[in-house]
Amino acid sequence: MGTRAGDPVSGAERLVELALDLGFDLAAVAPLEPPPDAERFAGWLEAGYAADMDWLARQRGRIMDPRGLAHGPASLLIVGLAHGRPGLETPDGTRLARYAAGRDYHNRMTKLLRKLRKRITAESGLPAPGRTFADAAPLLERSHATAAGLGFPSKAANLLHPRFGPWFFLGELVIEAPLEVAPSPPAGSCGTCTACLDACPTGALRSPGVLDAELCISYQTIENRGPIPHQLRNAVAEWGFGCDVCSEVCPWGDKAPDTSQAWGTHPEVAAALEAGVGAWLGPAGSLDRGAAHYKERWRGSAMQRAQRDGLARNAALALGLTRPDGAQRWLTAALEADPAPLVREAAAWGLARGFGGTPGVRDTLAAALEREPDPAWRALLARDLELADA
Numbered sequence: 266m267g268t269r270a271g272d273p274v275s276g277a278e279r280l281v282e283l284a285l286d287l288g289f290d291l292a293a294v295a296p297l298e299p300p301p302d303a304e305r306f307a308g309w310l311e312a313g314y315a316a317d318m319d320w321l322a323r324q325r326g327r328i329m330d331p332r333g334l335a336h337g338p339a340s341l342l343i344v345g346l347a348h349g350r351p352g353l354e355t356p357d358g359t360r361l362a363r364y365a366a367g368r369d370y371h372n373r374m375t376k377l378l379r380k381l382r383k384r385i386t387a388e389s390g391l392p393a394p395g396r397t398f399a400d401a402a403p404l405l406e407r408s409h410a411t412a413a414g415l416g417f418p419s420k421a422a423n424l425l426h427p428r429f430g431p432w433f434f435l436g437e438l439v440i441e442a443p444l445e446v447a448p449s450p451p452a453g454s455c456g457t458c459t460a461c462l463d464a465c466p467t468g469a470l471r472s473p474g475v476l477d478a479e480l481c482i483s484y485q486t487i488e489n490r491g492p493i494p495h496q497l498r499n500a501v502a503e504w505g506f507g508c509d510v511c512s513e514v515c516p517w518g519d520k521a522p523d524t525s526q527a528w529g530t531h532p533e534v535a536a537a538l539e540a541g542v543g544a545w546l547g548p549a550g551s552l553d554r555g556a557a558h559y560k561e562r563w564r565g566s567a568m569q570r571a572q573r574d575g576l577a578r579n580a581a582l583a584l585g586l587t588r589p590d591g592a593q594r595w596l597t598a599a600l601e602a603d604p605a606p607l608v609r610e611a612a613a614w615g616l617a618r619g620f621g622g623t624p625g626v627r628d629t630l631a632a633a634l635e636r637e638p639d640p641a642w643r644a645l646l647a648r649d650l651e652l653a654d655a
Contacts, residue, residue, distance in 0.1 A: 277444040279389050280342050287381050290433060291345030291426065293413035294446045297338075297439065300408035302418075303329040309475065316478040318488065327403040334403075335395055338443035342394070343406070343413045344381070346374060348528060349432035349521035352513065355505070357541035357589035359580075361568075362483065362507025363432070366538075367528025369567040374399035374436040382438060395439035406435045414448030420473035421461035421511035427451045430518025431511075453517065461511035466500040470511065482508035486579050487571050492610055492645060493582065498618070502586040505542045505579045506568050531566040542580040546595040546612070577603065578611040585615025593620045600633050606642045609633065613649040621653035 277294040284292035300306075306328060315321045327333060348370065353361040364370060378397040386393045398404060407424045410416060415435075416424040423431045455473075462470045469480035478484045482501050485493045486508070493501055512518055536544065559573040568576060581599055584592040592615070599612035613630055620626045630653055634646040 276389065276391050276442065277340070277446050280385060280391070280440065280444075283384050283388065284342065284344050284381055287377060287384065289344040289377065289381075290347040290429065291415050293343055293410070293415045293448065294440070294444055295341050295343060295409050295413035295448070296443065296446065297332055297335055297341050299330045299332075300405040301412055302405055302408035305474075306405055306408075312475075314471070314475070314477045314479070316484055316489070318478065324403040328405055331404055335439050335441055337441070339395070340440040340442060340444040340446070341404075341409055341413070342381075342385075342438040342440055343410045343415055344374075344378070344436050344438070345410075345415060345426070345429070345433040346370065346377075346436070347429045347433045347522065347524050349429065349518070350523055350525040350528070352509065353534075353538060355537055355541040356539070357543055357584070357592075358503070358587040359505040359542045359583040360503055360509075361505050361534065361537070362509050364434075364528075365506050365567050366525075366530045366534045367567075368531065368565055369569070370434045371399050371401065371567070372565065373528075374434060378436050378438055385438075385440075392441045395441050397439075398437040400434065400436070402437065404437060406437060409437070410435055411450070412448065413446070414450045417450060417453055418474060419461065419515065419517075420455050420459065421470060421515065422474050422476040423512070425453060425455075425515070425517045427453050427517070428521065430521040431515055432518055432521045432524075458516060460514040460516065464510050464514040466503075466508075466510060467497055482510070487575070490572070490575060490607075492607060493578070495614075495645075495648060498582055498614060499586070502582040502618075505537075505583050506571055506576065531563075531568075533563050533566060534568065541589055542583050543589050543591055543595050545577060545580040546584070546599045574605040574607045577605070577608040581608060581611035581615045582618075583615075585618035585620075588619040593623065593626070596620075597629055600629065606637070606639065609637075610642055610645045610649070613646050614652065617649045617653035621655070627653050 281292045348364045350363050353366055382394045410424055416426040419425045467480040469477050471477050482504050485501050486504055486506055563569045596612045596615045600609050603609050616626050630650045637643045
């Protein structure tokens with residue numbers, strides 16, 4: 266006997282067909298229920314690995330049991346967008362996360378999910394879908410995606426797919442119907458490989474599948490709104506935004522398709538890839554004209570997530586490590602004139618790290634310390650001055 270459009274199994278299959286036809290690279294359905302890794306997540310929180318992302322603790326109950334996202338028994342349509350591309354490095358040696366080059370994936374994912382919701386409403390025979398999520402929801406999305414059969418968990422705490430490796434984004438759409446699904450997980454596992462654990466520059470991967478956000482370069486360069494801890498700076502400073510180390514060393518990602526053409530390159534990222542991050546702090550840069558100008562210049566880029574002060578902080582640290590032509594001048598100008606103490610202090614570290622033995626640098630740092638009225642920032646500047654003296 267054939268199945269009707271509204272039957273549970275055919276309904277799930279139709280959702281996947283619609284998602285793939287619209288342009289998603291991956292799609293699968295899972296029940297909206299507590300994810301397999303709910304208890305692991307609770308243990309991760311209790312171990313203090315969430316850094317200052319307090320919202321995770323506040324949303325703990327909803328994350329561990331997301332059934333409240335629907336009005337009754339429901340399902341999750343989980344989709345994936347591939348984002349593989351060659352590595353990104355500026356002329357001054359600063360690296361950027363690969364996904365940062367193109368359009369902000371949050372925007373693209375959200376637009377496609379909205380289109381998909383309309384198509385499901387019009388063509389599937391299922392109830393109108395509920396909420397959509399693009400990396401901004403109380404969901405353990407990788408755990409739900411594993412349950413749906415979209416991939417298998419890696420020792421780097423991400424999700425791997427045989428074709429796309431770790432190079433894909435996830436999004437979700439709540440379907441207000443309890444669809445029957447029979448996941449068929451793709452074959453693969455990490456086996457005995459420990460490449461990601463061995464390669465992490467800061468030791469953020471405490472054990473297989475356990476990430477300490479406080480030590481993670483991506484967290485520090487994007488989510489952290491304060492100064493990056495001094496003990497991490499030599500490792501973090503290579504990265505102007507995000508980090509790809511654990512993904513780059515993963516054997517599963519070696520043959521992932523290049524999707525550069527589909528995502529394009531944001532104009533400001535393209536400029537950085539030509540001029541280097543030094544331009545972000547220089548007179549012709551986009552970060553020295555204030556937050557409003559920064560927001561306009563970086564509109565549509567994922568790099569907005571770091572905000573103006575965070576990106577300028579990252580650039581200052583990177584310049585101290587890579588020391589391109591003009592770096593000392595840019596760092597001195599930022600130390601003496603930037604309105605944000607976060608940026609001034611990072612510039613001080615950059616000067617001390619890269620130019621501590623250069624005549625006049627110590628005097629510049631000492632003068633900055635003398636000018637700083639805030640005791641907390643004075644303590645950091647004093648530590649930078651010690652670095653210059655080392």
